Amino acid sequence: MAQFTAQLTAQLDRLGHHGVRRGGHERPPTLVAVAHGSRDPEALRTVHALLDRVRALRPGLPVRLGHIELNQPLLTDTLAALRGEAVLVPLLLSRGHHIKQDIPAAVAAAPHLTARIAAPLGPDPLLAEALHARLAEAGRP
Structure with a gap:
């Protein structure tokens, strides 16, 4: 977990404070963590712990969660409630169907973003x- 946190911190540092002006007139894009969803309650607790860590590292960054299936809120509902800019960060382990089809379809269904x-x-x-x-x-060695 320490390595993952270090990698996350480095990636957030590279993002910087895009969209934030001193006067506060402009909001940063909302980070939308896209989780698959699971029937295992530990999976949801883990995702929430990760998002709490992101919020602690970047307190001014709006952070939301959207699931592809099985848990609420669903990604489509999260995107429907947002305005402005969003960066979707898939918490997925491969480049399969959800990356190629489901997430782009959810974005296409939110033309206001x-x-x-x-x-x-x-x-x-x-x-x-x-x-x-x-x-x-x-x-298991």
Whole structure:
């Protein structure tokens, strides 16, 4: 988790304070974390903990959550409630159907927004290391 936090902090630092002027007349784009959704309540707790960390690192950044399925709020509902600019950050581990179809379709259904879609979390070497660590903890070398 420490490596992930360090990577997240570095990426947020690269974003800087885009859209924020000293007078406060302009808002930064809203960061929309896009989670898959899960029946496992631990998954939702983990996503909320991650977003709490992002909010702590960037207190002036509006941060929202949208799920592709299974949990509320759904991505389409989150986007419908927003105005202005948004950056969607898929909390997904691959570049599959949700990245290629579902997320762009949700953005297309929100023409009132100016939206950009970031790359998914994976594939990434940190994810492979985390998977290996979890398997080792479970007794699978």
